[in-house]
Amino acid sequence: MTEVRAGIVVTGTEVLTGRIADRNGPWISERLAELGVEVAHILVVGDRPEDLEAALRFMAGEGMDLIVTSGGLGPTADDLTAEVVASFVGRELILDEEVEEKIAAILRGFARRFNFDPEAVREANRKQAMIPVGSIALDPVGTAPGIVVPADGRVVVVLPGPPRELQPMWPAALSAEPVRELLERATPLHGYTLRMFGIPESEIAKSLREMESAGIALPEVEITTCLRRGEIEIDVRYRDEASDIAEDVRTALAARHERHLFSLDGETIDTQVASLLEGHRLGLAESCSGGLLAARITDLPGASDYMAGGVVSYSNEAKTGLLGVDPALIEAKGAVSPEVAEAMALGALGRFGADVAVSITGIAGPDGGSERKPVGYVCFNARLADGTAIARDPVIPGGRADIRERSALVGMHLLRILLSGEEAPL
């Protein structure tokens, strides 16, 4: 069984210049990996046709079986992908009238809704119906169709740039005959993800070295470790024949890092906390994190089942007025203190009629730190209505954004530990 290799070409000056982040390259890469396709490169180029052509030449030269492009299918003159791909595979562009009519129907709707001149919009978009001879058009989700171009034993899949158009079009791209044929040659990769919190990456590297010395055949599986938003993510991928080794790796890592491991199956802290909160009623009290914990909790659909609400008590008056914190306590201990954090959490329990609450008060910087309470000093209090509580006051490293985000993350982990009744490893 041969390996199927793919390259991804992301086009767009706005991505190349860093003004918008590329969401397509990583997304396509993940989808291909699940199908067992080995992605070798993601190449970002601007709207210069020479650079896109060089990218295609490079991918072909490196022997890629599949090249997926995103972007450059829009209505403006600098959207040149279809043209460059056609010239690269030595085919002419022709107007696909069926596609043209589909685009026109979509645009009539837009023009009516937004009251823009329909003819101007239609003209700007007519070029979107031009596809290379011998290729397969994929129905537009926005106004740009995708294109599947079989060429000299390889396949070029041309997709639009906006993720909300590209992602819904993906299944159609996979079903196109030339792509289907290619995918039949790929061996699906299996994989799992472990997540840990509160441990440095170097400790995992050390464990892996020791596990290999102890006889686990690590080179048979692909292990990547990365620090992602404050947590360690360990990703293990393997083909059928290495299943046993992959299971040994999971067991060995779990045994070595029991205290820091919170997810054996890739489940995120957000999903875990959402499950643990079922049947509870949560109240939040945030200062330095400014609503980030509330935003994270309410990010998941169904949060209204357990989220009563939160107070962003940025001022002392808000701590006093909305959470009932005694002004004398703030005066005596400071707004950033374990005592005020406890009072905030108690206030959140009371004011929201909650049975579980988390409070966060800290110094996000860049100013406001002192020797005793430096920038990054954050006090947490997580508690149940029955009095069970966890209090922490770490100094979180990094800049203002890091401190704020990490505070929300610590809040999530305290919720998990509190609700699952685990011993607290933080």
Next chain:
Amino acid sequence: MTEVRAGIVVTGTEVLTGRIADRNGPWISERLAELGVEVAHILVVGDRPEDLEAALRFMAGEGMDLIVTSGGLGPTADDLTAEVVASFVGRELILDEEVEEKIAAILRGFARRFNFDPEAVREANRKQAMIPVGSIALDPVGTAPGIVVPADGRVVVVLPGPPRELQPMWPAALSAEPVRELLERATPLHGYTLRMFGIPESEIAKSLREMESAGIALPEVEITTCLRRGEIEIDVRYRDEASDIAEDVRTALAARHERHLFSLDGETIDTQVASLLEGHRLGLAESCSGGLLAARITDLPGASDYMAGGVVSYSNEAKTGLLGVDPALIEAKGAVSPEVAEAMALGALGRFGADVAVSITGIAGPDGGSERKPVGYVCFNARLADGTAIARDPVIPGGRADIRERSALVGMHLLRILLSGEEAPL
């Protein structure tokens, strides 16, 4: 004066597989563009040495004067960048003892603080002191030094992967003699950014076509238009000789899109709102946006000067208890209604002792919509203590995350319009 062209190679399987987003490519690209260096490609490769080598060969083959790599300098065995670059330029790796001592000093600190075995950590990191013969080491910010490698008329700059190590190391990379020589040949690009809200991209494309027909020499400047987090960003870059044309473009776009243009100089809505809030006291009341507006307002340092606080009133009880919304009003009009939005904003003014407030209540989905109030229906109320108010209740397109983020964005724009006394164009 010749053009200086650069390529960026981002290494790391975790970036290639999409598990972490690449922040280095875009960041380096922006920095190089400011210096007048033309970035042609950003290429992401995994930890396979063959793929990194292919990337370097491609960049050299495309005639890049400067190649910047990020990542692969870590302590683990899959961190191979220094080795691959050395072999690519045909130099051996040697131990730089000065660098080794610097790393050792840093690691002694870590090992003490975190109580990990210092020898294990040091051994894992010794390889980080190996650099190609004839190259210049850049002092480590974390534990990995950067490396500047002059090679056959081009320069390869090797930087660590973590942005918090890479970014502080950048000035040292620019000061290294071979890079300095290269940059002297580049002509700095000027540029400005316009921002608009509430208008589709196709209208801008139409304006540009008409401006060109009217005689503005658009091909002399580089214009990129992109939809970024719900706003249109128009970026114009030009060299000295095209200054007049660039100014004409700015004037013409401003005249055509006065109602939707809010920034002529790239200033973000966040910074504008922060300035407008000076001397005010802000209270927020959020339901469907779940704290995202509060998080956005408090993202900027100094927010405590004007941010009194916010209530995330996710439950009806929170709307009633913490914001004083009449339960009968919720019963009669629904929690998502212009009337409840108004009551929430009035509640935020009162409870926080604020002189300006914004409320958001809507249906973020995926469930909970009805025919009259579909998913995406969001009610806003922005008001001053003197009674001046703006109310809106649009249906926001997209999924749950889009609706929540866009709600916070609309909240920002309502604040801007309210505080600047502009006519409301939303």
